Amino acid sequence: MIKVAPSILSADYVNLQRDIEMVDKGGAELLHIDIMDGAFVPALSYGPGWVKAIKPITGLTLDVHMMVQNPERYIDTFADAGADIIGVHTEATPHIHRALQMIKNKGVKAEVVINPGTPVAAITPVLYMVDQVLVMTVNPGFGGQKFLPETVKKIAELNDIKKHQGLDFDIEIDGGVNEKTVVDAYQAGATVAVAGSYVFDADDPVSRIQALKDATK
Numbered sequence: 168m169i170k171v172a173p174s175i176l177s178a179d180y181v182n183l184q185r186d187i188e189m190v191d192k193g194g195a196e197l198l199h200i201d202i203m204d205g206a207f208v209p210a211l212s213y214g215p216g217w218v219k220a221i222k223p224i225t226g227l228t229l230d231v232h233m234m235v236q237n238p239e240r241y242i243d244t245f246a247d248a249g250a251d252i253i254g255v256h257t258e259a260t261p262h263i264h265r266a267l268q269m270i271k272n273k274g275v276k277a278e279v280v281i282n283p284g285t286p287v288a289a290i291t292p293v294l295y296m297v298d299q300v301l302v303m304t305v306n307p308g309f310g311g312q313k314f315l316p317e318t319v320k321k322i323a324e325l326n327d328i329k330k331h332q333g334l335d336f337d338i339e340i341d342g343g344v345n346e347k348t349v350v351d352a353y354q355a356g357a358t359v360a361v362a363g364s365y366v367f368d369a370d371d372p373v374s375r376i377q378a379l380k381d382a383t384k
């Protein structure tokens with residue numbers, strides 16, 4: 168059964184605490200927090216102050232996805248704010264190894280992220296040091312996009328490497344996830360599903376978390 172990480176990008180910001188408590192009680196395991204800098208991706212979202220504010224109101228694992236150019240500049244700040252996992256894009260820095268080392272040195276779980284246009288080969292040298300790999304299943308920057316099925320083969324490739332090299336990392340998918348698209352990704356080896364609009368745009372968000380779990384039993 169897949170672990171579910173609702174993305175607060177699609178939550179009701181005015182009632183954020185209500186929405187977080189709802190998905191927490193509703194069976195989610197992680198809370199996905201998208202940091203967008205207006206440079207690596209066009210949009211701006213929120214910063215470490217949000218992570219700090221959310222930390223005391225939930226026991227969910229805070230899964231911080233940095234869509235930020237040169238993320239090394241902010242790793243310490245997000246770690247100090249309470250992030251449990253910090254994800255950095257390999258496309259956003261010439262120093263992905265150093266960025267992952269910085270995350271681990273802060274005692275936080277390290278995640279490397281790849282865009283749909285980036286091959287798995289780009290991150291194989293750092294797989295030994297990560298706790299999670301995020302395979303973007305849409306181009307990053309916006310919620311509500313369509314799942315790109317061609318990304319599923321990268322999940323399978325990562326799962327193979329994981330088995331053959333005896334590595335132990337979660338494989339997360341993000342973008343266009345629903346009860347249909349999650350199935351192939353799960354069968355290929357995905358262990359964590361981020362879902363924004365599918366969960367928060369629904370009349371009953373908790374039923375959507377359950378639907379993702381039911382689809383991957």
Ligand SMILES: O=C(CO)[C@@H](O)[C@H](O)COP(=O)(O)O
Pocket residue numbers: 174175176177199201232305306307308309310311312341342343344361362363364365
């Ligand atoms: O990283 C991102 C967007 O870049 C996401 O986490 C979105 O929040 C996913 O939204 P949906 O596709 O699930 O609506």
